[in-house]
Amino acid sequence: MNDQPASLSIPELQERIRAFRDERDWMQFHNHKDMAAALAIEASELQELFLWKNRGEVEEVAATRQERLREELADVAVYLLELADNLGIDLSEAILSKLAKNALKYPVEKAKGSNAKYTEL
Ligand SMILES: [Mg+2]
Structure with missing residues (x-):
């Protein structure tokens, strides 16, 4: 389809996004509030x-x-990547740290196969 590499790291993607934005001088519009809204x-x-689709229609949308x-x-x-970059948040570290927190909230022995919120486990 194009000559872009198939896989880039998060910082590499953020660099591409930053370059795209800065070439257009759009940082002036990209305040945190509007980035979160976007x-x-x-x-x-x-x-x-997927709106108003039943289970079968959802699968059809996913397939087609x-x-x-x-x-x-x-x-x-x-x-997401640009907002994290603008806020100086290391997204890899934030994701890993949130997964560790969630693992404590949802221990496998209690949460496996359950859709209950952690407060209900
Ligand atoms: Mg869109």
């Missing part, structure tokens, strides 16, 4: 693809609308 709006566009799903997931990821 992230939520793109997540809503992702949700919209891969390109749109791919684009909306990328939109979410781009805003």
Whole structure:
């Protein structure tokens, strides 16, 4: 499809996103509040693809609308990566630390196969 490498690290992706933004002089618009709103709006566009669909229709969307799903997931990821970058948050470290916290909240022996919130386990 293009000559982009198939896989980049989070910092490499953030560098690409920063370059794209700065070439257009868009940092002046990318305050934290509007970046958080843009992230939520793109997540809503992702949700919209499945809106009002029953279980079978959801699976059909997943199977037949891969390109749109791919684009909306990328939109979410781009805003997420840029916002983390702008806030000086190391996303890899934040994810690993949150997973460790969640592991304490949801111990396997209590949470396995359960959809209960940790307060209900
Ligand atoms: Mg979008």
